[in-house]
Every structure is written in C-alpha cells, then in structure tokens.
Amino acid sequence: MPIRFGVELPHRPELLGPAAIRAEALGFDSVWIGDHVAIHRPTLDPLGALSYLAGLTRRVRIGPCVYLLALRHPTIAAKAVASLDVLSGGRVVFGVGVGGEFPKEFEACGVPRQERGARVDEGIAVCRALWGPSPVSFAGRFTRFTDVVAEPRPVQTGGPPIWIGGRSDAALRRAARAGDGWIAYLVTPERFRTSIEKIQAFAHELDRPLDPERSFEPAHVLFTVLDEDPEAARTTAARYLESQYKQPFDDLARKYCLLGPPEACAERLVDFVAAGVRTFVTYFAVTPGRVLEQLERFGTEVRALVPDWAESSPSLAAPWRI
Numbered sequence: 001m002p003i004r005f006g007v008e009l010p011h012r013p014e015l016l017g018p019a020a021i022r023a024e025a026l027g028f029d030s031v032w033i034g035d036h037v038a039i040h041r042p043t044l045d046p047l048g049a050l051s052y053l054a055g056l057t058r059r060v061r062i063g064p065c066v067y068l069l070a071l072r073h074p075t076i077a078a079k080a081v082a083s084l085d086v087l088s089g090g091r092v093v094f095g096v097g098v099g100g101e102f103p104k105e106f107e108a109c110g111v112p113r114q115e116r117g118a119r120v121d122e123g124i125a126v127c128r129a130l131w132g133p134s135p136v137s138f139a140g141r142f143t144r145f146t147d148v149v150a151e152p153r154p155v156q157t158g159g160p161p162i163w164i165g166g167r168s169d170a171a172l173r174r175a176a177r178a179g180d181g182w183i184a185y186l187v188t189p190e191r192f193r194t195s196i197e198k199i200q201a202f203a204h205e206l207d208r209p210l211d212p213e214r215s216f217e218p219a220h221v222l223f224t225v226l227d228e229d230p231e232a233a234r235t236t237a238a239r240y241l242e243s244q245y246k247q248p249f250d251d252l253a254r255k256y257c258l259l260g261p262p263e264a265c266a267e268r269l270v271d272f273v274a275a276g277v278r279t280f281v282t283y284f285a286v287t288p289g290r291v292l293e294q295l296e297r298f299g300t301e302v303r304a305l306v307p308d309w310a311e312s313s314p315s316l317a318a319p320w321r322i
Contacts, residue, residue, distance in 0.1 A: 003273060005303060006030030007295060008065050008221060008283040011043045015291055020053045022292065024060045026299030030093065031057065032065035032281055038108045040246070047080045054088035062088055065221060065281055066097035066165035066183060070116040071109040074123035074143055075150075078130040082154045090155030094127070095183055096120060097165035101245075117170055118142075124162060124178050131159030163219060167191075169198065176202035181217035181279075186256045189275040192220060196276040219279035220272060223257040225286055226297045230260035240285040257285065262297070266305035 007023045009016055009031060020031045031053055035046040046064040053062055062084075069077060085092040098116045099105065106113040122140045129136050131154050135147040154160055163181035164174045175182040176199045184192055196218055223241060227233035238253040258265050269280065284294040 002278075003306065004029040004279040005298075006032055006061070006219075006279060006281045007298075008032040008034060008281050010284075010288060010291060011041075011049075012288050012291075013044070015288055016044075016049060016053060017056050019291060019295060020057055020060070022295060023299070024057045026295070027303065028060060028299065030061040030063065030279070030281070032063055032095070035064050035067050036099075036102065037068065037071050037105045039102045039105065041244075047084055050092075051084055051087060054084065054091070059091075061091050061093050063093035063095050063160075063163075066095035066163075068099040068105070069096050069123040070098060070111055070119035071105060072123075074119075074126035075130065075145070075148075077123065078127040079150060081127065081160060082131060082150070082152065085154035085156055085160050086152055092154070092156070092160040093163055093181075094160045095163045095165055096124060097183075098171070115142075117174075121174065121178065127162070128159060161217070163217065167195070172198045173202045175199050177206055177208065179216070181219055183219045183221060183281065185221040186223075186252070187220070188255065189271040192218075192272060192277060193275040217278055218276050219281055220277045221281040221283055222272070223253075223283050223285040224265070224294070224298065225257065225259050225284070226262065226265065226294055226302070227259070228261050230264065233257075233259035237285040240287070253285075258282075262301040262305060265298075265302050269302075269306070 005028050007028050009019050011033065023031055033046045033049050036043045046067060050062045050064065081092060081094055098120050100113055100116055103113055106116070111119065119142055122142055125140065126138055126143050129138050130150040134149040134151060137146045138144065161180035162178065163183050164171055164179035165183040167184060167187060172195055182199060184195060187195065223237055225233040225237045227236065234253050237257045237259060238249040241249040241253060258268055282298060284291050286294055
C-alpha cells in the first residue's frame with residue numbers, strides 16, 4: 001500500500017474550491033472536510049461541501065473527516081453518501097466518528113449523548129444494508145424498515161469504504177469490527193503503533209477477515225504548520241488549536257503536531273510511517289490567509305522529500321491487513 005497524502009480543508013467557502021483544485025494539481029490523493037452541526041464557529045454541511053468539490057475535481061478521493069453519524073438518521077445519511085459516490089464517480093471515503101466533545105450538538109439534534117456509540121454502530125449497519133441489493137429490511141434499536149428499495153446504489157460495490165475515527169478503545173474496537181480503515185488524530189507515533197496493535201488484537205478476537213479486495217487503511221490527521229522557525233510554528237499551531245478546542249495547546253502542539261521546516265516535517269513523517277500510517281490527512285493549523293501558501297509548500301517541498309525514505313522503507317513492502 002503506497003503512502004498517500006490528503007488535506008483537510010477549512011470551512012471557508014472562499015477557500016474550498018481553490019484549495020481543492022490546487023491540492024489535486026499538486027498530486028494530493030484526497031480532500032476532506034470536518035463535520036459539526038452546532039458549535040462555536042461556522043461550519044458547512046460536509047456532504048454538501050463535498051458535492052461541490054466533486055464537481056471541481058476529477059481524481060482525488062473525497063470524504064468527511066469525520067461524519068458525526070449519530071446526529072443524523074442513518075437512512076438519510078446512507079442516501080446522501082450514495083448520491084455523493086454516484087456524482088463523484090466512486091471517489092468517496094466515508095469517515096465516521098461519534099463526536100461528543102460539544103454536547104449542545106446532541107441537544108440540538110434531539111439525540112441523547114450517551115447513545116452516540118450505539119447509534120453509530122447501528123448507523124453503519126444501516127448504511128451497509130442500504131448500499132447492498134434491494135429490497136432490504138432492517139430491524140435495529142433505533143431504525144426499522146421492511147422491503148425498502150434505495151436507488152441508485154453507490155458506484156463502489158458494497159458502498160464507499162468506511163474509516164472509523166477516534167482514539168478510544170471503543171473506537172479501535174469499532175474499527176476492527178466494522179471499519180475498512182481507521183483515522184487517528186492527536187496521537188504520537190508510539191500511540192499510533194500501539195493502537196494498530198490493539199485493532200489487530202480486537203479483529204483477531206472477532207475472527208473478522210477483511211474483504212479480500214480491500215486493504216484496511218490506517219490514516220492520521222496531522223495538524224501542520226510549516227515555518228523555518230519551529231518555535232513560531234508551535235505558537236501558530238497552539239493558538240489555532242486553542243480556538244478550535246477551547247483548551248490550552250502550548251505543550252500539546254509540540255507533542256502532536258507537524259511543525260517546522262520541510263526537512264524536520266519529513267523526518268517526523270518517517271516516524272509515523274514506521275508506526276503504520278499509510279494515509280496522512282494534513283490539516284494546516286493556520287489562519288485562512290495562509291492555507292494556500294502552506295498547501296503549496298507541503299505539496300512542493302515536503303512531498304519532494306518523501307521518495308528519499310518511502311521507496312527504501314521495508315515497512316512498505318506489503319499491504320497492511322488485519
């Protein structure tokens with residue numbers, strides 16, 4: 001499995017199109033957008049935004065990173081994702097997570113926060129059922145229907161791959177049980193490696209072989225600031241993430257983010273590749289006015305250093321499979 005690079009775009013209408021078009025031209029493999037329904041900053045609906053980007057791009061994979069499935073009726077979500085897959089020509093990756101750090105979202109959607117894990121588990125099952133042959137029936141705790149026809153089905157057979165987001169053991173178990181991939185964030189290479197080992201162990205317990213046509217894809221959202229001054233990069237990342245998460249990030253930025261000049265960033269990427277990352281979702285932790293500059297530098301300067309170590313890495317000799 002090759003090393004792939006994606007970019008998560010900010011919820012800024014004026015940046016979405018230009019950034020996605022430039023990312024594709026620079027050779028990025030995927031374009032993503034996050035998801036929240038009701039928080040302290042403006043956010044676009046991710047599937048609506050991705051439909052817009054599908055019409056502007058031709059090659060890159062597109063997906064939410066990650067979609068808070070518990071906040072939506074899964075039948076409607078399945079229909080929207082299937083439609084996006086059709087309109088994009090089969091380029092969707094469906095990143096799914098439970099959320100929960102912003103309780104008001106759950107209140108606004110009429111969903112008890114304590115049910116979010118169970119709703120996501122059932123929602124994934126509903127999506128997979130509706131993406132298969134019709135008519136289909138389903139009897140769950142939250143969703144029930146009989147002999148439903150949901151057409152058109154996604155372009156990708158069986159539906160888009162579902163990547164599970166999160167760091168908790170519950171998320172890792174969900175990835176092993178129901179995912180085609182896993183998306184980490186705010187972890188060190190060491191924790192990424194131990195999390196992969198947990199997913200392998202959970203999958204072994206479940207005796208769950210993956211579809212032989214699909215490899216399980218380990219991905220990592222990496223908050224990034226390119227700057228010749230590493231301390232300036234850390235400060236920029238910390239201030240940005242504090243505004244996003246409403247907590248101090250001075251020490252956390254140094255621990256979790258990709259910071260500094262291109263050479264230092266490439267060295268850090270080596271550590272994550274050795275830990276098992278196969279797709280990087282680069283998230284530029286900068287003000288909107290700097291996003292395109294950071295995208296350009298990463299695409300031309302950091303990625304130019306990748307072949308120096310990726311082609312010689314023994315860890316890339318074969319696909320990573322559960």
